[in-house]
Amino acid sequence: MNTTVITDEEKQKAFKSLRKPETIEKQKLDVRYHIEDFDVSERPRRFLEAFAAILKHSNYKMALDHFIRMSAKCSRCATTCQVYQATGDLKDIPCYRSELLLSVYRRHFTIGGLIKGRLLGSGYLTDDKIQEMADSFWNCTACKRCSLECPSGIDHALITHLGRYILSEIGIAPRALVVSTREQLEGATKNTSAIPVPALKDTLEFLEDDMFEEKSVRIKFPIDVEDTEYVFFPAVSDFLMEAESLMGIAAVFTATGDSWTTGTGYFDGINYGLFYSDRMLERVVKKVDEETKRLRGKNILIGECGHASRSAKYFIPTYCGGKDAPLVINIMEYTYMVWKEGKLKFNPNIVTEKVAYHDPCNIARQRWIIDKPRELLKAFCKNYVEMTPSGENNICCGGGGGTVSIDELRTYRTTVGGKLKADQIRKSGCEILVAPCANCKKQLRELVEDQGIACEVVGLHDLIYKAIIFDDSLIEKEEAKSESLPKEN
């Protein structure tokens, strides 16, 4: 897809730092995201210590050795990186970004590098290099599209992921992610949006009443039910911002009659660890597993969220028992399965607007779920259009890699990160854009707003809620309904 570089004026706006000069001076770090105060002394030494500790206890060394032996520097990744395509800044080429960390590895962790460094007395890691990494690694949306394009098979996203992890160990990580994760792991509410359990219950009760009024069906959000087939973990922000997605999911379960529950011990699918620290990733994943075990649930069901789905699907087996870990499925897989089994019926004419589907990177890049949501949409959308490229080659919404949760990066996300996506949405002419991911939805809504695109962004289950046809046996008669509705004064 061809695109044009943004103007200098747009670039200035996108890269403008909202941080106070005195904070930058105090933290000795000029980046555009807020950071909690941290120890600024001997950063290079502490960076190398953290790097060494991580290498010792991980599988990254094998990959770094492989990458430094065969990197061809062909620059093919530049042709697909949406950040580089928008900025035109050569330092945004994924291979250059990877080299920032690979050069540190080569110099400090390989025999050749150590000898060369000693002989020439050069190449030591400096504060400037750390500054460049801290900036560059958070310019990336971690969409992994460049990795598909590398003939040598270098996974630039893995290197960025590792770079962010090392930086976080010396205190350099976006405050928005750290604070949310702290609340999730150590806070009173145990979730990233700090929703107390009574508020959660109130919200769900309110939604149940709302759905009953609309559909005349008693659609429930079961809470703390034990021995269910599925324990449900949505992106917790859905309880605040994506009520229709949740209503669609509850409606599907009501239609099928399968057992599911949300646990009050822990109910957040979000895992920012995936974006900045493997240690946090592990801790959050274990919380999901613990809650599933507490409720004696059979399977883990993740809501409409790309990174939550990826972190659970790929890391529950890693940290929670390998083959014996509970099965993780995404809600789209479940809905597709029950629809194929004939348990769901849709009104085929309900959505007449031009609809397109956006593939969340964390779901499609590994060819996990691509066709299923499209088939579902085509069952009730009369005017479905495809955006190109799509599926595993999809273009990122521009807010991936955790950047969507960093509010101070909004202008960057909607001007640089999401530029290519905005062009694609415009070209498709869609009126409704379906994005089954909490992160993508937030970013895409901000993107269409900032870029002036007339398009509504919704979740897949928002439309399913509209299209679903309940069995007559579930629909309550008007008289019964008016009796059971809460009386207003």
Added chain:
Amino acid sequence: MESWLEFAKGPLFRLTFAIMLLGLIRIFMLDIWGIYKAYRKAGDKNMPWKLVLSRGLEWFFPVNRVARNRPFYSTFSTLFHIGLLVVPIFLYAHVKQWEKSIGISWITLPFDWAYWLTISTIVFAIALLMGRMFNKSSSFLSRKQDYLWPILLLIPFITGFVCAHLNVNPTYYQFFMLMHVLSGNLIFILIPFTKIAHCVLMPLSQVVCTIAWKFPPETDEAVCSTLNKKGAAV
């Protein structure tokens, strides 16, 4: 010069070829050992082999990939690689040398094919070098070896072409042949220690990338312990 040529074609060739072979075996085995260790450490041992294989094969038969981005550069690169592998391995004169030396031979390229493949490889190598020099992103990323390799690879192809297809007098012939053999020997030595190692490592790339995302369990505690962060707040 004749004795130099004999030395270059004989003992020196055997030495450099052995260095290349052993060097490539070494890095290949190091990669395999790394993969094995990582796999053993991984908490999740389920490998998506179908995806790994299909992504790997995409780059061995890169028809789809080539057409999608930088089509000219990518096509030149693919054709260059074909010539680079096929000509040295299947050239009649090379196969005869092997037969004379170790008694084994294999199919050879017809004369016309060898002629055109050599020319195309030279042309594509020059085109790739130009691409690297004049493409903004390529030249920005390039190291010295990225410019030197196409030049070095051109030498045996050009000198070989001169010896095989142009009528030059015997002195010049011997000079060109010596350059041909020496440059070939130099290439053999450098292969395992430079980016050309991708000739044996590339098939492992997708496996490496997949296993690298398969983290070992309980790393949180281990890293915390090494960094003295046990009990520290998030």
